[in-house]
Amino acid sequence: MIDVSITFGPFELLPSRRRLLKEGVILPVGSRAFDILLALVEQPGHPISSADLIARVWKHSVVHPGALRVHVAALRKTLQDDRRRPCYILTTPSKGYRFAAPVRSSLLPQAFAAGQPHADREAHGAGSDTDRAGLLGRATVLAELQTLVRRHRCVTVTGPGGVGKSTVVRAMIQSTRDQGRAPRVVDLASVERPDDVPHAITEACGLQVAGFDGVAALVEQLRDAEFVLVLDNCEHVIDAAAQCAERILAGAARIQVVATSREPLRIAGEWVHRLAGLTAPGEDDPPGLALAMAFDAVRLFIEQARETDARFAPDLAELGSICSLCRRLEGNPLAIRLAAASLRDQPLARIEANLHHMLRESLDRDLALLTATTRGVLGCLSGIDGTFDLAAARRACQHLFPDAADEASVLADGHLYTLASKSILVAVPGTESPRYRLEEVVRTHASLRFP
Known part of the structure; x- marks a missing residue:
């Protein structure tokens, strides 16, 4: 794991541990003062207005500027900054505050693990380096899934390809193994025919069943069993997987x-x-190594890059490219790991174009599962920039149904539902009326494939 060290003069700032040290000795500093200092050192030499500092440190609270002055004064005292000739924090008339000293940011490969929050350490747990990388930033998700499995007999984790569904589920069910109930994992990715789904479940459960109705015989043998059955990668045999799951849940109560x-x-x-x-x-978001490292996608990229080259340390321009790449990839862990691994063969500037080519090949496999009409609807939606509501989606798609103008909205809604259910169309959270968007990679590819 990695952490960031920010040094200036005899001081060292460790953002993730929220510590300020002077020559190795921890200095007492309040939470608000720490946040102010971090904001200033992330943009050395650039004045930051009092309003911007208050908005960042106090977020949505209404605070008098005097509160900011109090914490800045405390910081100056901690840094032993001379009021007449300050070395670190300068007051810029009508502009706010500016950090004046030279700042150096660097990565600390081993520091993070030692000071890592307990929840994040548990999320990584034991296992391979790949497993730990796949679980970066997933501590909250794992806790949520564990709660859901305790409350519901059937939980389905959905999301686009590469987002890490299998990784988080397999980590989550490890807790059931620890409780003496070894889960049965059925990887359906290699199952080509829907009729073979019951047989795949039978083998994973270590059973021998025969007869015309394989599902009925399977349910009969599972009637008194008690464990978690994981059906992994169901999308290409979704109907068969759903039928098996429903009959097992009905016939095997535990x-x-x-x-x-x-x-x-x-x-x-x-x-x-x-x-x-x-x-x-x-x-x-403003630039700066410490701020960028607060985002899990950036941390994952840099960790994976350092697996390829232990000396990898991006400069500010490269960090900007990494942030842009992670943003355009929507934080997709698989895509980010592929991009970072590509550093061994090509410079960062060329990775994005080549990676999008690989992602388009993956998208083509997903789009092959759609009907021609649904692909046409996707092509229409790809022409909408940004988020859109149902009315805008219907208008964009109406020309696809010229013989059923009165029913066009209903027909379009059905295809919208299909796209959303297959994790191709993304619902935008936090809006009063339903709004949707296409991930940038999907939108760009669909606009070229279905103009």
């Missing part, structure tokens, strides 16, 4: 089903949890 798929099973009692990508910087 079995739980956890599924991963790009769309829900749509069976009775199913609880659907959509897995989002890792946090990534926004376009308006």
